[in-house]
Amino acid sequence: MKKILFLGIILLFASCKPQGNTIAVTDGLLIENITIITSDSQGKITSAIGNVISDGAVIVAVTDSKAPVKGKFRKIDGTGKYLIPGLIDSHVHLNNIAGLNYPLRQTHPLLVEEYFKRLPKNFLYYGYTTLIDVDNYAPGTIDRLKNIPIGPQIYTCGRKIRVMDDFEMSMNELPTNQKLKLPFLHDKYNESISYPDTVNLNQHTPEVLVKRIASRGNICVKTLYEDATSGLPMGWELPSKEITIEVVQFAHKEGLCVVMHAPSYDGQRFALENGVDIIAHAMWNWTSDPEKFLDTDLPMTHEALVMEIAEKGIGYQPTFRTILGEMDILEDRLLENPQLSKLYSEAYMDFLKSENGQWGRNMILGRPKFLAKVNPSFFHPIRNSFETDEQLFDALYDSYKIKIETVVRLLSENDGNLLFGTDNGAMNMYTHVPGLNGYLEMNHWVDAGVALKQLFKAATYNNAKSFHLLDSLGSIEVGKKANLLVLDSNPLKSIKAYNDIQTIVLEGMPINRNELSVKK
Numbered sequence: 001m002k003k004i005l006f007l008g009i010i011l012l013f014a015s016c017k018p019q020g021n022t023i024a025v026t027d028g029l030l031i032e033n034i035t036i037i038t039s040d041s042q043g044k045i046t047s048a049i050g051n052v053i054s055d056g057a058v059i060v061a062v063t064d065s066k067a068p069v070k071g072k073f074r075k076i077d078g079t080g081k082y083l084i085p086g087l088i089d090s091h092v093h094l095n096n097i098a099g100l101n102y103p104l105r106q107t108h109p110l111l112v113e114e115y116f117k118r119l120p121k122n123f124l125y126y127g128y129t130t131l132i133d134v135d136n137y138a139p140g141t142i143d144r145l146k147n148i149p150i151g152p153q154i155y156t157c158g159r160k161i162r163v164m165d166d167f168e169m170s171m172n173e174l175p176t177n178q179k180l181k182l183p184f185l186h187d188k189y190n191e192s193i194s195y196p197d198t199v200n201l202n203q204h205t206p207e208v209l210v211k212r213i214a215s216r217g218n219i220c221v222k223t224l225y226e227d228a229t230s231g232l233p234m235g236w237e238l239p240s241k242e243i244t245i246e247v248v249q250f251a252h253k254e255g256l257c258v259v260m261h262a263p264s265y266d267g268q269r270f271a272l273e274n275g276v277d278i279i280a281h282a283m284w285n286w287t288s289d290p291e292k293f294l295d296t297d298l299p300m301t302h303e304a305l306v307m308e309i310a311e312k313g314i315g316y317q318p319t320f321r322t323i324l325g326e327m328d329i330l331e332d333r334l335l336e337n338p339q340l341s342k343l344y345s346e347a348y349m350d351f352l353k354s355e356n357g358q359w360g361r362n363m364i365l366g367r368p369k370f371l372a373k374v375n376p377s378f379f380h381p382i383r384n385s386f387e388t389d390e391q392l393f394d395a396l397y398d399s400y401k402i403k404i405e406t407v408v409r410l411l412s413e414n415d416g417n418l419l420f421g422t423d424n425g426a427m428n429m430y431t432h433v434p435g436l437n438g439y440l441e442m443n444h445w446v447d448a449g450v451a452l453k454q455l456f457k458a459a460t461y462n463n464a465k466s467f468h469l470l471d472s473l474g475s476i477e478v479g480k481k482a483n484l485l486v487l488d489s490n491p492l493k494s495i496k497a498y499n500d501i502q503t504i505v506l507e508g509m510p511i512n513r514n515e516l517s518v519k520k
């Protein structure tokens with residue numbers, strides 16, 4: 001983290017006269033006369049002009065009047081500018097590549113290298129100084145990313161905990177020998193699952209799995225509840241209530257929070273009732289009744305559930321980009337975004353525009369046929385009410401979007417514990433451009449009616465609090481990490497402020513935003 005990457009910032013070897021309140025630093029940064037926007041220890045947002053001083057990676061003073069500083073420090077004049085904590089994206093998949101599926105990764109090693117080289121810079125370019133990878137299935141990649149000198153701080157949940165023959169194992173049609181090699185959870189309460197005698201089930205209990213996750217430095221446990229309301233025929237196992245309660249208990253014992261992938265009504269009720277701390281994904285699957293599959297009037301049962309989630313303060317990651325990223329592919333508009341040339345090389349862009357690069361689009365376009373094939377009784381009535389698959393698609397995605405917006409708006413109106421996350425890398429879709437994806441996600445929140453204050457809090461304080469990182473992150477306070485953003489405009493007034501970043505301060509080191517882009 002020592003390579004200095006700043007421009008236009010004055011390096012001072014100050015000789016301030018020591019005074020009563022003089023702050024002595026050895027590797028300091030003074031940000032002067034800036035509007036500091038932060039949450040206080042109770043989570044209340046405050047906004048006032050002041051000064052922030054860091055030494056090394058830590059904030060050592062926040063003052064409202066000019067503070068004399070002595071020692072070696074740099075200075076940023078913040079006049080007319082805004083200072084906020086570095087942003088936290090609490091739902092990313094860092095080993096997934098936006099634009100390259102697994103076969104393409106094998107045939108395009110240079111693009112893979114280029115993508116990972118840009119990844120930390122792209123996140124920083126949009127102000128993300130902390131990332132939480134919710135399913136650390138490729139620790140080698142995560143370790144390599146952590147070792148890149150200039151990049152966001154990375155936290156991880158352990159590898160996802162799932163029961164034998166769960167949704168993903170069944171979708172991927174894994175052969176038995178491969179399934180048994182996974183760290184699957186033995187759900188002793190589900191008698192319909194059987195295992196060969198050779199398997200030592202003692203190695204697959206909630207206690208063993210959670211302890212292993214904790215011992216590897218992860219900060220959370222990720223689980224999964226995916227049911228038939230997605231339109232797929234339910235041919236997989238769901239975790240039982242009892243085993244989920246045990247997972248939660250052991251996770252809490254280890255100080256870890258539990259994140260559950262649960263984009264459906266039943267899944268979110270299950271999460272709420274069994275002590276899960278954080279629900280991943282807005283409720284975009286509402287019913288398994290094909291007649292009502294595209295309905296977007298929020299049923300009273302669903303409304304009551306969302307209200308309960310808000311009231312109990314369960315963390316909620318809407319991740320609009322999971323669905324709206326796919327919509328961008330269908331509408332084929334993202335590649336024209338001028339911001340991309342700041343984030344990707346020409347070679348990477350050329351690939352995304354090439355026929356090979358369009359695999360994601362083709363996969364999504366093939367989905368109606370796929371669903372009609374795997375679940376004809378469910379999908380035929382829906383498909384039959386449209387003349388073309390294109391019309392069906394428009395209706396399907398529009399309904400997803402409205403459902404997500406409805407639920408998120410209700411949560412925000414009821415002061416729910418919204419957590420900012422993008423699902424970056426989901427399905428390796430090219431529309432999840434690291435960094436830019438966060439800015440797009442923010443715009444979706446605002447379009448849905450979330451207040452800028454709530455968005456700000458979701459990407460800073462709420463994420464830090466829900467993932468037990470509040471001691472070091474989430475606000476601008478003495479003793480916390482000096483991960484800060486200097487903005488040219490006010491993020492409580494306009495969403496554009498999040499693309500108006502002048503300087504990213506990473507553990508006390510100021511980086512001019514332009515230095516992070518491909519084209520300087």
Ligand SMILES: [Zn+2]
Pocket residue numbers: 091093134423426
């Ligand atoms: Zn995800």
